[in-house]
Amino acid sequence: MDISKSVMVFIEHNGExxxxxxxxxxxxxxxxxxxxxxxxxxVAMGYNxxxxxxxxxxYGCKKVYYLNDxxxxxxxxxxxxxxxxxxxxxxxxxxxxxxxxxxxxxxxxRVASQLKCGLTxxxxxxxxxxxxxxxxxxxxxxxxxxxAFGGNIIATIVSPESVPxxxxxxxxxxxxxxxxxxxxxxxxKLSCKLPDEDFMTEVLDIIREEKSVDLKGAQIIVSAGMGAxxxxxxxxVKYLASTLGGVVGGSRPVVDSGVLAKDHQVGQxxxxxxxxxxxxxxxxxxxxxxxxxxxxKRIVAINSDPNAxxxxxxxxxIVGDVNNIIPKMIKAYKEKV
Amino acid sequence: MSLKMIVTVKQVPDTHNIVGDAMKPDGTVNRAVLPTIxxxxxxxxxxxxxxxxxxxxxxxxxxxxxxPKAVEVLKESLYRGADDVVLIxxxxxxxxxxxATSYALKCAIEKLGDYDLVLCGRQAIDGxxxxxxxxxxxxxxxxxxxxxxSVLAASKKSITxxxxxxxxxxxxxxxYPLLVTVNSTANEPRSPRAKRVMAYKNIxxxxxxxxxxxxxxxxxxxxxxxxxxxxxREWNVESIGADALQCGLSGSPTKVKKVQNIVLTTSDxxxxxxxxxxxxxxxxxxxxxxxxx
Numbered sequence: 001m002d003i004s005k006s007v008m009v010f011i012e013h014n015g016e017x018x019x020x021x022x023x024x025x026x027x028x029x030x031x032x033x034x035x036x037x038x039x040x041x042x043v044a045m046g047y048n049x050x051x052x053x054x055x056x057x058x059y060g061c062k063k064v065y066y067l068n069d070x071x072x073x074x075x076x077x078x079x080x081x082x083x084x085x086x087x088x089x090x091x092x093x094x095x096x097x098x099x100x101x102x103x104x105x106x107x108x109x110r111v112a113s114q115l116k117c118g119l120t121x122x123x124x125x126x127x128x129x130x131x132x133x134x135x136x137x138x139x140x141x142x143x144x145x146x147x148a149f150g151g152n153i154i155a156t157i158v159s160p161e162s163v164p165x166x167x168x169x170x171x172x173x174x175x176x177x178x179x180x181x182x183x184x185x186x187x188x189k190l191s192c193k194l195p196d197e198d199f200m201t202e203v204l205d206i207i208r209e210e211k212s213v214d215l216k217g218a219q220i221i222v223s224a225g226m227g228a229x230x231x232x233x234x235x236x237v238k239y240l241a242s243t244l245g246g247v248v249g250g251s252r253p254v255v256d257s258g259v260l261a262k263d264h265q266v267g268q269x270x271x272x273x274x275x276x277x278x279x280x281x282x283x284x285x286x287x288x289x290x291x292x293x294x295x296x297k298r299i300v301a302i303n304s305d306p307n308a309x310x311x312x313x314x315x316x317x318i319v320g321d322v323n324n325i326i327p328k329m330i331k332a333y334k335e336k337v
Numbered sequence: 338m339s340l341k342m343i344v345t346v347k348q349v350p351d352t353h354n355i356v357g358d359a360m361k362p363d364g365t366v367n368r369a370v371l372p373t374i375x376x377x378x379x380x381x382x383x384x385x386x387x388x389x390x391x392x393x394x395x396x397x398x399x400x401x402x403x404x405p406k407a408v409e410v411l412k413e414s415l416y417r418g419a420d421d422v423v424l425i426x427x428x429x430x431x432x433x434x435x436x437a438t439s440y441a442l443k444c445a446i447e448k449l450g451d452y453d454l455v456l457c458g459r460q461a462i463d464g465x466x467x468x469x470x471x472x473x474x475x476x477x478x479x480x481x482x483x484x485x486x487s488v489l490a491a492s493k494k495s496i497t498x499x500x501x502x503x504x505x506x507x508x509x510x511x512x513y514p515l516l517v518t519v520n521s522t523a524n525e526p527r528s529p530r531a532k533r534v535m536a537y538k539n540i541x542x543x544x545x546x547x548x549x550x551x552x553x554x555x556x557x558x559x560x561x562x563x564x565x566x567x568x569x570r571e572w573n574v575e576s577i578g579a580d581a582l583q584c585g586l587s588g589s590p591t592k593v594k595k596v597q598n599i600v601l602t603t604s605d606x607x608x609x610x611x612x613x614x615x616x617x618x619x620x621x622x623x624x625x626x627x628x629x630x
Binding site: 014019077078081101102103105106107108109110112113114116117118119120121122131133143148149152153154155156157158159160161162200201202203204205206207208209211220244245276277297298311312314315316317318319320324325328329331332333335336337 | 350436439466467468474480481482497502504507512590592593596597598605611613616617619620623624628629
């Protein structure tokens with residue numbers, strides 16, 4: 001293994017805990033690093049968060065560069081971006097990954113701009129491959145795959161001449177590896193030498209809002225589309241979800257119409273889900289929706305239109321009215337349990 | 338002094354209503370076949386600037402980079418209350434990624450002179466990157482606050498903002514100069530004003546080279562004169578003093594390797610009859626496979 005090279009992950013910490021996407025990215029970086037025969041490193045900053053960093057090792061991170069400074073307790077664009085630039089400049093990873101979260105999408109562009117690097121936003125898949133440009137063949141290049149154009153196409157982006165290649169990666173898309181508690185991470189402390197003038201944003205208050213539903217971790221999701229958005233049908237969707245021990249999801253139009261909160265939105269602009277069972281009720285299945293749930297183990301589509309696109313990815317299709325079908329499902333389930 | 342605001346806007350293909358081949362073989366957008374609209378969150382940025390102007394006072398200059406047709410979004414901005422607008426257009430800008438785009442916009446903003454607040458939409462609906470705003474801020478060497486959902490207080494010295502983050506909101510304050518990106522939930526953009534539409538519907542563009550000195554907004558930061566803007570300024574690579582190599586494709590480290598249409602299909606769809614028996618057997622199957630139970 002070439003220990004001078006690495007795939008580096010920016011670790012997002014909100015002052016309370018490490019963001020799940022950071023662990024997903026360590027897991028993904030481990031796969032990429034194996035192909036490149038390099039190691040996985042990370043950069044983290046905050047105030048007194050060292051004990052939280054230990055878990056990075058469990059997912060395959062070998063070394064984390066850690067900047068501990070009271071001034072870094074709260075996120076601030078300029079200091080965070082400058083610190084990442086400094087670490088990247090000193091330790092020269094060949095790939096740097098950020099979560100495509102509000103924080104990741106705030107600082108990654110600044111870092112890329114300062115380092116004059118390529119940056120691809122909101123990737124849903126990463127691969128290592130080749131790229132031919134003119135007469136030159138670039139090997140071991142990061143292939144950055146993302147939906148574009150409102151989700152109508154999938155584009156593969158490369159930045160072969162950029163060192164490092166940088167990407168932000170969508171939350172919930174990369175699979176979290178299995179934690180191996182015997183693996184440890186080396187924590188290398190660095191000092192934050194930035195002057196106070198760089199801390200230009202004053203944080204006056206932080207308002208945390210609990211998510212009303214955890215779609216990412218759910219094993220059973222029953223989702224409502226516009227064909228199940230009236231009071232009666234939505235009531236049945238919720239009842240089916242609670243009967244099966246699942247949670248309620250929704251398509252973008254249903255969330256936009258206000259009958260379900262934003263946390264419930266499944267799809268490209270919502271949450272990417274991977275449950276054991278996904279029941280799509282009255283969802284036509286626009287590409288934006290399908291891309292966010294096509295990895296479910298079992299997909300059941302209920303729709304009155306037999307030609308609805310949702311049937312193209314379903315394992316089970318039931319053509320008919322949700323108001324008529326869901327009660328039959330609940331009855332059948334209750335009889336058998 | 339009054340607040341000098343710059344709003345960056347973009348004319349985008351309406352990605353929610355795509356017909357035909359949206360991409361050229363080289364992987365860039367085939368704008369010619371697509372209906373174009375004012376990027377929605379850029380309208381929110383303009384609205385936010387207009388409401389800050391109403392409370393604090395100041396001037397608003399809207400800039401866009403794009404083909405000559407992009408002048409449409411500048412006219413739309415004038416209809417809604419922008420004081421001045423600039424079109425940045427040159428074939429040398431074609432094929433720009435976010436790095437090359439932010440470089441060109443940075444050059445244009447510096448060409449405009451002093452400013453306090455730059456407002457951008459959070460992201461454009463064609464690329465959905467949300468990268469250009471922060472990259473302009475970095476290139477200008479100024480602070481940024483992303484995800485603005487409301488302005489809680491604004492003065493001539495600083496601004497207090499509520500921003501959306503992943504697990505809620507933050508209330509933050511910053512002095513100028515500052516760049517903010519504005520979310521769609523921040524406001525409801527106003528409609529064009531009939532009087533301004535009448536005044537500006539036939540306004541012409543006028544190409545301005547490097548030597549052109551615009552005096553419209555005055556040099557002392559005073560309120561712009563109430564008189565009507567006589568023409569829309571158009572700048573090219575040379576007029577903004579940009580290095581052509583850092584613009585367009587040549588200034589873009591990211592390259593599109595390939596584009597594919599999304600195909601998501603499973604091999605076998607099992608049709609479940611919509612009958613008591615059919616659904617009962619189907620639920621039994623899910624239970625037998627321990628999918629539910």
